[in-house]
Each structure stands twice: as C-alpha cells, then as structure tokens.
Amino acid sequence: xxxxxxxxxxxxxxxxxxxxxxxxxxxxxxxxxxxxxxxxxxxxxxxxxxxxxxxxxxxxxxxxxxxxxxxxxxxxxxxxxxxxxxxxxxxxxxxxxxxxxxxxxxxxxxxxxxxxxxxxxxxxxxxxxxxxxxxxxxxxxxxxxxxxxxxxxxxxxxxxxxxxxxxxxxxxxxxxxxxxxxxxxxxxxxxxxxxxxxxxxxxxxxxxxxxxxxxxxxxxxxxxxxxxxxxxxxxxxxxxxxxxxxxxxxxxxxxxxxxxxxxxxxxxxxxxxxxxxxxxxxxxxxxxxxxxxxxxxxxxxxxxxxxxxxxxxxx
Numbered sequence: 001x002x003x004x005x006x007x008x009x010x011x012x013x014x015x016x017x018x019x020x021x022x023x024x025x026x027x028x029x030x031x032x033x034x035x036x037x038x039x040x041x042x043x044x045x046x047x048x049x050x051x052x053x054x055x056x057x058x059x060x061x062x063x064x065x066x067x068x069x070x071x072x073x074x075x076x077x078x079x080x081x082x083x084x085x086x087x088x089x090x091x092x093x094x095x096x097x098x099x100x101x102x103x104x105x106x107x108x109x110x111x112x113x114x115x116x117x118x119x120x121x122x123x124x125x126x127x128x129x130x131x132x133x134x135x136x137x138x139x140x141x142x143x144x145x146x147x148x149x150x151x152x153x154x155x156x157x158x159x160x161x162x163x164x165x166x167x168x169x170x171x172x173x174x175x176x177x178x179x180x181x182x183x184x185x186x187x188x189x190x191x192x193x194x195x196x197x198x199x200x201x202x203x204x205x206x207x208x209x210x211x212x213x214x215x216x217x218x219x220x221x222x223x224x225x226x227x228x229x230x231x232x233x234x235x236x237x238x239x240x241x242x243x244x245x246x247x248x249x250x251x252x253x254x255x256x257x258x259x260x261x262x263x264x265x266x267x268x269x270x271x272x273x274x275x276x277x278x279x280x281x282x283x284x285x286x287x288x289x290x291x292x293x294x295x296x297x298x299x300x301x302x303x304x305x306x307x308x309x310x311x312x313x314x315x
Contacts, residue, residue, distance in 0.1 A: 034075025
C-alpha cells in the first residue's frame, strides 16, 4: 500500500517544476538518488574481502563487475528508500534537498528508476559473476526496502539494529563472488559490520536528534536520550571488537590482523567510553563531541578491512 502512495510531493516541498529542470541537473538528481557515497562502503567492505577470499589478488575484471553490480543494487535500494521516505525527507533538514523533495525527480520516476536498477544489478551479478552473489545482493536490497524502510524504521528504536543487516551483505557478496560459497571468515566479517552499524548510526542520530524527532522517526536518541545511547554504544563496541578478534583463528590470519584489530579496537573503545562519560556528566551540544566517534567509526572499519586485504601477503 505504501509503495503505491500518491504521486504528489509532500507538503512543504518547494522544488522545481517540470519546466525548470535542466538536463544536467536532472542527471545529477538521478545519480543523487543512488547516494553515490555508497561506493565508499562497497570499496571498504567488498573489495578487501575479495582479496582475503582469493588469498591474493583477485581478477580485476571480476572486481569491476562486483563493484558496478553492487553499486547499482545499493543505488536501487536507496532510490526506493527515497521514494518511500519522501514525506519525512521533506521535514528533515539533512534530507530536504534530496531530488524527490526538491521536485527535480518525480516520485514515479524514482520508483521506476529504483526497480530498473534492482533488475539490472541482479542480472549483471548473476550472469557476470555468479548467482549466489546476485541472490545475496538482491536479498540485501529487498531487506532494506521492505524490512527496514517499510517495516522497522518508523516503528521501533531498534530499527537500525536489524535494518543494518542490509549493510552487512556486501561482505558476503564479495566473498561469494570469488569462491561461489560462504565461510566462517565471511560470517565473522558480516558480524563485525553488524555490530559496527548501530554505534555508527546512533552517534550520528545524536547529532541530528531534532530532525528525527520532527519527522517522528523513533531513533534511539529520540526515545531514550544520550545516556542510554552512550551505554548501548559501549556495549555494541565491546561485542564488535570481540567478534573482530574471532577472525584470527577462524580465518587463519597472520600476526598482522590480530595486532591491527587490537590497536584499532582499543582506539574505538576509548572513544566510545569517552562519549558515554560525557553523556553521563550531562554534557550536551557541541561539547558532547559525538561526531568524533562517528568519523572514527569510518576510519576503523576502513583500516580493519584494508588489513584483511593485506594479510594474505604477510603469511
């Protein structure tokens, strides 16, 4: 029922009319629907896993196919997400310039675009790589759209915990693209991203809490407050670091990986505990420094996965 929602733009939209949508801006708007920065996540969590699965350098044509297919799949999911969430995007300051909200792309166009990307990516990965990686990518897309966006996002403060599963799937896609199978090493890295996602998202939500409050989205900082969020961040952080260390024996890693995992994990935990301490002390506003952990979370995951790619060459 939500997927067939009305075509009109949400209240408050002040976007362009069809007569004032130049072709260059239109192309840029369709690209924006895919959230191009998702390519960072693909490069960060898919390509290094391919090196680890190959235990060396994977075929570069295969890497290209996986990155393009994965980008199109994630882009389709993001376009469909923007189609569904266009009403709340219009009232949140961080999303009010998205293409559907501004009117640069109509809701119907976004819907068709998202479906086309989903079909093309599934076929590209299926025929160009293998059907296991194709099925995993399609599963991630469907989970993100139907379970997270339609089912969880507006109903529970645990939305990102379970909805984040979609963001973990590129790890499995990367492994399956090389081996046409899965392994414990792939599952461990999947779990690292799974436990990484809530703290990464919650600290950003602390920063833009008023946006989510205005839109009626029950993110954890809206429902529980900073102290509770800080405590959850610490809990998930400890579990994430512990899970990351399990890759050493299960993934048959060299000495490099556990050393890097300990050092990076210790730096993460220091930031997580510092944020929790500031929240318990009643610090608010800029002095809470929640974005320090947000930015570090990206660095942490990037470096950990780079080490996974390098590790086979150290043995």
